[in-house]
Amino acid sequence: MKAELVEQAALVITDPPILINLVSKRVRQLQAGRPALVERRPGLRDADIALTEIIQGKIKVGWPEVIEESEE
Numbered sequence: 001m002k003a004e005l006v007e008q009a010a011l012v013i014t015d016p017p018i019l020i021n022l023v024s025k026r027v028r029q030l031q032a033g034r035p036a037l038v039e040r041r042p043g044l045r046d047a048d049i050a051l052t053e054i055i056q057g058k059i060k061v062g063w064p065e066v067i068e069e070s071e072e
Helices: 003-012 016-031 046-055
Strands: none
Touching: 003 016, 003 046, 016 046
């Protein structure tokens, strides 16, 4: 994993555990055959691809909606 990409991605997702989890999940998806959302360049590993996708805004953290129960 390239340090400069980690630093740039950390500016987009400022919570380190969330960044780690997002990169890990995306790496698993890429290794399972999902297509990259950015150009694959020589020398970039799957983690670098995931970080680049985060930096470019191609993938984001999705927050589940809170469903409020109505009182009847």
